[in-house]
Amino acid sequence: MYHDLYQEILMDHYKNPRNKKNLDYLSDQETHENSLCGDSVKIEIDYDKKTGMVKSVFFDGRGCAVFTSATSIMTEVFENKPVEEIRKKIVEFISWLRGEGNEPDLYGFEEIKAFEGLIQYPVRIKCATLSWHALEKELGKL
Amino acid sequence: MKIIEKTQLSTNVRMDFPILQRKLVRNNDEIPLIYLDNAATTQKPQVVINRIAHFYTYQNANVHRAVHQLGEEATADYENARRLVQKFIGAAFPEEIVFTRGTTEALNMTAHVLGQFVKAGDTILISAMEHHSNLVPWQILAEKNKASLRFIPFDENGELILDDLFNNWDDSIKILSVTHGSNVFGTINPITEITRKAHEHGCIVVVDGAQSAPHLKIDVQEIGCDFYAVSGHKMCAPTGIGFLYGKKEWLEKLPPYQSGGEMIKSVWLESSIYNDIPYRFEAGTPNICGAIALGEAIQYLSKIGMAKIHEYERNLTNYALEKMQGIKGLKIYGNARNRSSVISFEMENIHPHDIAQILDHQGIAIRAGHHCAQPVMRQLKLSSLARVSFYFYNQFEEIDYLVKQLYKLREFFN
Known part of the structure; x- marks a missing residue:
């Protein structure tokens, strides 16, 4: 079988991405791009201002298996979570992949273990973190 | 189907390049390096x-x-x-x-x-x-x-x-x-x-x-x-x-x-x-x-002779083109009458980065990306392509191995 990175879990999210929908209404200015490969993503946040909770996260974009699965998993992880907690978890996830921190607790989502093998491929870390950075920026606009 | 003759340039040329003797370690096994990224840079002979x-x-x-x-x-x-x-x-x-x-x-x-x-x-x-x-x-x-x-x-x-x-x-x-x-x-x-x-x-x-x-x-x-x-x-x-x-x-x-x-x-x-x-x-x-x-x-x-290098690379490229065209869902970009040993391609439902990463796991070095030609990519409505490129030290057997791995890749993703 292929590399850790491409285990079943990632392939499942790649072939059946969760919370993916057409976001054509968002402009180019709201598109987040990986300048290395040209892949791009748009993010939509369903946010409840009163409670400070993100109800759901949606994305639109085409990219590699690493990008797609990391994005799909992200949208699942942050369903019905408070904004401030999400911000913290994003930082933890990114520093973990950069080899600067421990594996974060993402509400018990075991899928993220699949990305552990990525730490040895610095070039591909950008694929996994593109949407996480994008979500961070979009949260800043709320 | 055309029959492309597997010509030999010179059996010795590979021995002139120490890096081509290098073995890569994958899953505790040693596998040969197959270097197909020559349009990016070529290897250096011992001399x-x-x-x-x-x-x-x-x-x-x-x-x-x-x-x-x-x-x-x-x-x-x-x-x-x-x-x-x-x-x-x-x-x-x-x-x-x-x-x-x-x-x-x-x-x-x-x-x-x-x-x-x-x-x-x-x-x-x-x-x-x-x-x-x-x-x-x-x-x-x-x-x-x-x-x-x-x-x-x-x-x-x-x-x-x-x-x-x-x-x-x-x-x-x-x-x-x-x-x-x-x-x-x-x-x-x-x-x-x-x-x-x-x-x-x-x-x-x-x-x-x-x-x-x-x-x-x-x-x-x-x-x-x-x-x-x-x-x-x-x-x-x-x-x-x-x-x-x-x-x-x-x-x-x-x-x-x-x-x-x-x-x-x-x-x-x-x-x-x-x-x-x-x-x-x-x-x-x-x-x-x-x-x-x-x-x-x-x-x-x-x-070695530039004419001989050109002729050998042309055979190698035609051979690769023919084999790669046989892979369902693989599309080659570029079909010029007069061409060099560069082949850019994409595969249905597989991102070029995933192709490159998984081939690397099999010891095959190829390029994936926009190839420093973003306007070309935009015209083709693509963000990136996979690319193999040969030099005179590449062999027909390496292409056979590449093609075998591309078939496996297609199976895995579909």
């Missing part, structure tokens, strides 16, 4: 590696100023390298060869020194298939001189559409800069014909030879172009060395690119007299060892 070691071990000195023995030896070998380049590309005079860091610097230099020939309202013509290094320097010049930049389009085969251009020539075109070989489609452009027709209108012709000089016999006098830029590292020489060929009558009337030592004849506090060509364009201590190693690489390639 070139030895030449670098020899220079720094026994010969190191600066050129053109020392009267001591080491300085004279270094100068003699550096100038000999210039003559080897001259012969390699069929230039009329050694002083038509300016050593540079590579094609990028050669093209930047050309765009810079030709600045005075581009006036407001003039047009600089390039093609829509250029590498960023033959696009951005002209964008900068056009902006600075208030000139406009126009593009020769390409068709679905990755060939330039030239008829309209020459039938309705626009006299505002002062410079035409075009690539000899496409790093995306593998197209070899009809550069001799393009040059002849552009010259009929008094247009300056610049050629990006980065993807052609390593694979074809180049004769700049036959092509007739005014400038021709080449990188050493794509033809067995080290990185950081390349050259610009410029016709003597052009170089002689052009100003320096950078200034400092070497490029001057005499200096007063207020002004200087520029040196003769090619030194006017080689400010500062040059990459002496790099140039000498490039000379060594050229001798190595010439011994």
